[in-house]
Structure formats: C-alpha cells, structure tokens
Amino acid sequence: MLLWNNLLSILNAIVYSVENMDGFEENLLQDDASGAMNTTILANLSRVHHYGNIDNSIVSAIDYGSASDCPKSAKYGTGPPESCTQPSDPNNLPPSELESWFTKAMFEDLFPFANLGWGSSSCWPYSYEAFVIASRYFPEFGTSVNVSNTVYTAEENKKRDLAAFFAHAIQETGENNIALYDTLADQKASNCFYRGGFYNWFEGGPTSSFLDPKTPGYQPADGASCASAGQYCSASSQITYFYPCSNETVNNTAAPYKGCYFGRGAIQISYNYNYGQFQDWLKTVGISVDLLNEPNLVMTKMDPPLAVMASLWFYMTPQPPKPAMHDIVMGNWNSGAKNKAAGYDGPIFGPTSLIINNECSGEDATNPGGPGESRRIKAFKWFCGYFDAPPGPDDTLSCKNMPVPLDQIFYNLSYQPDWSSTWKEVPCTCAPASYGGLIFYFDPDYYPESFVAQNEHNKMKCIASIYANPSMYSLDNKTSPCLNY
C-alpha cells in the first residue's frame, strides 16, 4: 500500500498553515485431529458454490475449483528451512471465533502459492498458524462480534470480512499472474489467479530492487537493510518527534541502511509513521518491539508473528479521516447525509479501496482487467463466491460514484494545541481540530466506541508533546505563556 499519501499532504498543510459455505462443505473441510490436511478431502474440492446477489433471489452455480487444479507458480530461492521456531503467542490469547469456520484446509486451498511460490509454511511469514495468532488480537475480524448490520446474516458478514481483507491482499502482494488467462478458460484462470495471494513479502517482489542483489529477498531476513530508495522515511518536525527514522547503517555498500520502511507484509505497511503507529499499538497489547530501528521484524518476528498482524492492524484500525476498512465492510461507519442518500452507507466494499490506495476507477469489463480498484473488486467478488456470501450491489463495490470522499466529510480529526488558550496564563491543553495529524481524535459520531475510548489518552499524549517539544507546534514561552505552567 502506498497509502497515506493523504496523510502526508495533510501534515504538510498543517506545517505550512499552522494551522456459506453450506454445511456440506464446512464439514468436508474440517481438519483431522492432528491439524494436518485431509488430503482425500482436499483432492475432492471441486466445490460448487451458490453465488447469490444481495437478496439471494438469483442463484447461479459457479465452480471455484481447487488449488490442485492450478498450474505451479514460479518459485524463488531455496524454500523454507526444514525446522524453525514455530509462530507463538506470548499473550496466549484464546482462539477467535474465526477459527471455528475458517480452517487450515481452506487457508491452504486458497493460498497454495504463498511465500514466493513455496506455499504456506509455519517457518515463514504466511501460514494458517500465523494467520490465526494474528486474528486473535482482533476478535472482531471475521466473526460476529460487534456486528450490528441487518443487511447480511452473521454468517455472511464473517465471510465478507475475510473476503475484503483477502481481496486487498491479492492486489498488494498476490502473484498476480495474468498469463493464466492465456492458457486457461476465464473462470478456471480466475480460480488460480485469485489463489495467488500472500505471494510477496517485500515491496518490489521476490527480487526487490531495494535489497542487496546477493540477498534479494529469498529469505525474510534479507530485508534487514536496504538501498536508499527503500528508506521511505517521511520527515517533518512532528513525524520526526513521534516516529524518528533510524540513521543506522551496516557494512554493505549495496544495502547500507537499516531504517528501511518500504512495504512489508500482506497489505504492505510502509513509511516510518505506519511502522511507528503499529509499534504503538503493539505496546498496548503488551508487546514491546522496536520497529523503528528494526523494521524487518515485521517479516521475521514469530512471537507473535507480525507479517499478517501488521496488515490486520491496518485493516482493523481507523486513521481519521479514514474509517477502518473492517468497519466499512461491517457497516459500522457514518458516511454522512449525501453519501447515504446516494446509497454509500452500511456494509459495502467500495470505499475500502479509497482507504488503502485512493483508488476509485471502477471495475474493468473484462478479465483479468488491470490492477488497482478493478482487481480489488474482482477479487472481492471471487472470494465472496468461494465463501458463498453475497458481494452486494454492483454500484457500491466501487467508490467511483461516492459523492463525498472520506477526507471531505467535515468533523474533528486530530488533537492539536488548543489555540484558544495557548496565549493565556494557564497550563497548555489540547483540543480536537478539524485537520489531520499524528494524534487521532475519534469523533463519537464517526467511530466505534472502542476507538472513542482512546480519546482521553490521546489528549494527554498531545499535551505532553507540547511541553516536550513546543517548537514543532511553533510555540514558545514568549508568545505562548501556557508553557510556563
């Protein structure tokens, strides 16, 4: 995700202006007691799913095939090690409801070419084991917890949530092998194309130009240092205060820098402020990890495994003015009167592409079509079909016709110094402001309660930052006497 282009422009503005599966398949897909795949069953996965529209009045049969129907993908490097430290959870969180319906066999049928073509491996970033540990940290992901929309059933909502996450993962890090459409019929090609997810680890693919050509990304550890193009360090006085880039170097002329914030993981978190915010969130769940100095831990850390977790964190977390993608797909968002009148309301997919990469160009008429929003939409429809859940009406699958973009809905977005009192002989304080910043204000009219509950903490963080580094807010003790209190 080259996301957050928006945040940058907002911050610059501040600086310069001071301003169903039916029961049949569910049972078929259960793992055996050992957790290993039942290969007899897996070989028989030519599933016929019911692909319904929103009111399920039209049902047409589409065969979603199975992983074994797909030609082998390209592989890079020498594959995963024979043994390794397995992914684990230091918090021993309980299984999520997701695990009761989304099985290891399903994961492996859906992502046969994960990890540079080698397939799911618990020694590497992408595996069912890592995926479920990550999902335990987000008990609302792919479950019926706190879903209140009545447009879809609880089953449908769970499936749509996973379908949306996987759809973005396809565009961000899928193999995206369009050559499949040259040799296979359309539906068969799609059945393999959309099984190409979780292929890439690093931005730039299996041989990333950011890395040392001798270790171009065939092992997760290869991302530990990079050439200058991979630094992705965003600097402003505020960003540098909260999320400083590492200046450290290593003795490697091809890849000398350690502060490398290029895209990593399923939906590619990138830039120091996203790594930093993920690090802040990890601290709130008791995990201390210095991602600003060691960003490659996103790919190598296994206790807990971070590669999927970083992407789930991004999918599940609002960053005002952007709601969480999850909350849009579940309908837990307030799109404003104009958008509501135009049907952009409730549990829809369209605006999620706006959030991840500002893409709203709609769906191409033919397959495979181009990258961008078109591919996200087609992938969402494919995964919904696979899971037998309705994708929803066509017009809201894209954000193309959404009247008011998310960043033009007016409400308070961040905590900033309370300019109405900085000149007074009273302690400095912070107040919600209508522009973006690094310390979020979650307006109760726009964000779920669990985020609104963070406001008081965020306000204190803002106040502390005024005293610690007044100049980044253009405050000094002559013109802003509040600093003397």
Ligand SMILES: *[C@@H]1O[C@H](CO)[C@@H](O)[C@H](O)[C@H]1NC(C)=O
């Ligand atoms: C796999 O599934 C088949 C069909 O349900 C069953 O007969 C067989 O016992 C299963 N194998 C294992 C190892 O569980």
Ligand SMILES: *[C@@H]1O[C@H](CO)[C@@H](O)[C@H](O)[C@H]1NC(C)=O
């Ligand atoms: C394979 O699936 C068909 C239905 O599609 C079913 O009749 C058959 O019993 C299945 N075979 C096994 C081994 O599960």
Ligand SMILES: *[C@@H]1O[C@H](CO)[C@@H](O)[C@H](O)[C@H]1NC(C)=O
């Ligand atoms: C990195 O270097 C710049 C200037 O060389 C310095 O201002 C900054 O404090 C350094 N950052 C860290 C984290 O050491």
Ligand SMILES: *[C@@H]1O[C@H](CO)[C@@H](O)[C@H](O)[C@H]1NC(C)=O
């Ligand atoms: C840096 O690496 C080169 C080549 O590997 C080696 O010859 C040199 O001694 C190293 N320098 C230091 C300071 O470690």
Ligand SMILES: *[C@@H]1O[C@H](CO)[C@@H](O)[C@H](O)[C@H]1NC(C)=O
């Ligand atoms: C934004 O915050 C200001 C001051 O805290 C408040 O007066 C105003 O009503 C808020 N506006 C919105 C749209 O929430």
Ligand SMILES: *[C@@H]1O[C@H](CO)[C@@H](O)[C@H](O)[C@H]1NC(C)=O
């Ligand atoms: C469900 O929502 C409530 C109210 O916002 C919140 O306190 C709770 O943490 C949420 N549950 C989960 C598992 O996130």
Ligand SMILES: *[C@@H]1O[C@H](CO)[C@@H](O)[C@H](O)[C@H]1NC(C)=O
């Ligand atoms: C005001 O700020 C200046 C420069 O940062 C500092 O030297 C001075 O001690 C401060 N005065 C007070 C009263 O804190």
